[in-house]
Amino acid sequence: MQGLLLVNVGTPATTHKADVQQFIGDMLSDPLLLGYSEWLSAFLAHNLIAPLSASQSKEKYKLIWRKETPEISPILYHMRNLANQLEKTKNIPTEIAMRYGEPSIENAFKRLEEKCPLMHELIVFPMFPHYAQSTTQTVVNEVGRIFYRRAHSFRLKFVEPFYNHPAYIQALAMNARPYLDDVDRLVFSYHSLPVKQVKVGWEKGKDFDYVYQLKETNRLFCENVGISLHDTFLFYSSQRGKNWLRPFLDKDITDLPRQGWKKVAAITPGFLSDNMETLYDVDWEARQLFMEAGGEKFVFIPSLNDTPVWVEAVWKIISDGIRR
Ligand SMILES: C=CC1=C(C)c2cc3[nH]c(cc4nc(cc5[nH]c(cc1n2)c(C)c5CCC(=O)O)C(CCC(=O)O)=C4C)c(C)c3C=C
Ligand SMILES: [Fe+2]
Secondary structure (H helix, E strand, C coil): CEEEEEEEEECCCCCCHHHHHHHHHHHHCCHHHHCCCHHHHHHHHHHHHHHHHHHHHHHHHHHHCECCCCCECHHHHHHHHHHHHHHHHHCCCEEEEEEECCCCHHHHHHHHHHHCCCCCEEEEEECCCCCCHHHHHHHHHHHHHHHCCCCCCCEEEECCCCCCCHHHHHHHHHHHHHHCCCCCEEEEEEECCEHHHHHHHHHHCHHHCHHHHHHHHHHHHHHHHCCCHHHEEEEEECCCCCCECCCEHHHHCCHHHHCCCCEEEEECCCCCCCCHHHHCHHHHHHHHHHHHCCCCEEEECCCCCCCHHHHHHHHHHHHHHCCC
């Protein structure tokens, strides 16, 4: 029997400063993120960056946290729902895990083994359509590291980045269509990355080339919904330095109203579950900047989350990518 593990980046346990600081510290200790050596990353992350940035991040998390009882991080909420839908409709034992923090990969293995003692194969689905060393690569490495720490009676299969898979493109298009009426332009927003990291991927080839892959997604999406690429803009969010991919969403979006584009819809195809980077950076901050700069309408297109079309698409991507 097969099992399924959906893996994402992570999120703080609560919006309290200590939890946010712990999460940022754990995340930035990963040498694949900022590119420093292991000890320097951990030292800088826990002693400098996390303590300095936790207060500001905490306020952003408070704005986007879901108000259910108990209150919950949006990314966790949407991933749990997606896993439940997949388990129910596809009859496959499914768990979620985060690269940093909880639910951990190790505990997800344990839960799957308990749920399904006869599991012979675990399909690992990194929830990133586009390859990056700070997402896909670190998830694959960490799942492997945890797997080889003890004996298991199942094997692992990884789903590759699926930036051009027809089911992903179709799901994006179906999800976005209702939001595209009465806007002048479509804004694609993706997570920025250090240019140095992007260049390494580009040198390895298309399978590792973040910018090539996201531009392919944009092209195929436009083809599917019947709009011209020339009627779209590409921005990068969440940059943490000068030498990161640009134009920057939190700066350059203010140019659009001045150029005459006053009604836009914003889509974030790199994020499959809504989270701080979509709900704050795009739906909150970019909206505010755009409107203050003279914009008239800013339509935020939610992530695919646990929509039925995405549940079906995940299954199709898995079925096409994994020999059964
Ligand atoms: C496409 C997805 C993502 C890429 C690429 C990515 C790169 C990247 N991120 C950081 C630093 C931080 N990321 C944080 C949170 C966070 N990042 C992603 C996705 C990508 N990151 C997600 C889904 C989340 C979780 C958000 C949530 O809702 O909890 C954080 C913590 C939050 C904050 O303070 O901003 C940090 C820090 C780097 C350095 C990087 C590439 C080098
Ligand atoms: Fe991130």
